Amino acid sequence: MTVKRRPTPARADGRATRWAGQRERRRKEFVDAALAAITEHGPDVSTQQIADKAGVPRTRLYRHFSGKADLASAIAERVIEQVVVELDPVWNPRGTPMEMIELAVRTHVTWMAEHEAIYQYVINVSGAAGVSAYHDVKVAVSGHIAALFREYLQVAGGDTTAAEPAAYGLVGFVDAATNRWLENPTEQTREELIRKLVDWAWLLISDTAAKGGLKLDPDQRLPTTEELRARRTER
Structure with a gap:
C-alpha cells in the first residue's frame, strides 16, 4: 500500500506566503490602475473603466477584491x-x-x-x-x-x-x-x-x-x- 506524503508545514507555509505576497502585489497594481482611472474619468469612474485601465476583465479584478466596497476601501x-x-x-x-x-x-x-x-x-x-x-x-x-x-x-x-x-x-x-x-x-x-x-x-x-x-x-x-x-x- 502506497501512502501519499503530505507536504511539510514549512513548504505549505512557504507556498501560502508566496501566494499572499503575490495577491498583495496584484491588489496594489489594481489600486494603481484605479487611481489612474479616477484621474482620467473623474470620481464617478466605473469598475469597468478601472478594469480597462488595469488591462484585465472586470471579473478578474474581483478575484482580488470582495466587491466594490473592498476596492474603494483599498483606494x-x-x-x-x-x-x-x-x-x-x-x-x-x-x-x-x-x-x-x-x-x-x-x-x-x-x-x-x-x-x-x-x-x-x-x-x-x-x-x-x-x-x-x-x-x-x-x-x-x-x-x-x-x-x-x-x-x-x-x-x-x-x-x-x-x-x-x-x-x-x-x-x-x-x-x-x-x-x-x-x-x-x-x-x-x-x-x-x-x-x-x-x-x-x-x-x-x-x-x-x-x-x-x-x-x-x-x-x-x-x-x-x-x-x-x-x-x-x-x-
Missing part, C-alpha cells in the same frame, strides 16, 4: 498613505515657524488641488469607509499638532488646555477653506489662498503661544523644547 487606504507622506512637515517640524506653516499649508492645498478627483472619489464614492479614513487623517494631524502645542506650552509654563482646540480648529479651518476654494477656484488663485491661510494660521498659532507665555519669532528657527528648558533654567 482610500492608499490615498491616506499618500497624504501622510505629503504631510511630512507636520510630522517632522523643522525651520522657522513661518517656514513650517507655509510648507504644511502649501502641501495640503497643493495635494487637494492636484488630486481633486481622487479626493472626491474617496469622500463620495467609497461612502462611510472613505469618510472615516479621511477623518482619521485629520484627527491624526490635529492630534500631532496638539501634542506639539501642549509640549511647548508646558515648557513655557502656560495653559496647555488651549492646545487641543487650537490644533483641531486650525486643521479644520484650513481643510474647510481649501474645500470651499475647490468649489469656486475662480475668485482667487491657489497662491493667493495659500498666502492667506498661512497668515491666518500664524495669527492663531502665535496668539495661542503668546497667551501661554511663549513668544515666537516667525523668522527665527523654532527652538526645541530642550533648548527652551535650558533657557528657562539659565534665567
Whole structure:
C-alpha cells in the first residue's frame, strides 16, 4: 500500500506566503490602475473603466477584491498613505515657524488641488469607509499638532488646555477653506489662498503661544523644547 506524503508545514507555509505576497502585489497594481482611472474619468469612474485601465476583465479584478466596497476601501487606504507622506512637515517640524506653516499649508492645498478627483472619489464614492479614513487623517494631524502645542506650552509654563482646540480648529479651518476654494477656484488663485491661510494660521498659532507665555519669532528657527528648558533654567 502506497501512502501519499503530505507536504511539510514549512513548504505549505512557504507556498501560502508566496501566494499572499503575490495577491498583495496584484491588489496594489489594481489600486494603481484605479487611481489612474479616477484621474482620467473623474470620481464617478466605473469598475469597468478601472478594469480597462488595469488591462484585465472586470471579473478578474474581483478575484482580488470582495466587491466594490473592498476596492474603494483599498483606494482610500492608499490615498491616506499618500497624504501622510505629503504631510511630512507636520510630522517632522523643522525651520522657522513661518517656514513650517507655509510648507504644511502649501502641501495640503497643493495635494487637494492636484488630486481633486481622487479626493472626491474617496469622500463620495467609497461612502462611510472613505469618510472615516479621511477623518482619521485629520484627527491624526490635529492630534500631532496638539501634542506639539501642549509640549511647548508646558515648557513655557502656560495653559496647555488651549492646545487641543487650537490644533483641531486650525486643521479644520484650513481643510474647510481649501474645500470651499475647490468649489469656486475662480475668485482667487491657489497662491493667493495659500498666502492667506498661512497668515491666518500664524495669527492663531502665535496668539495661542503668546497667551501661554511663549513668544515666537516667525523668522527665527523654532527652538526645541530642550533648548527652551535650558533657557528657562539659565534665567
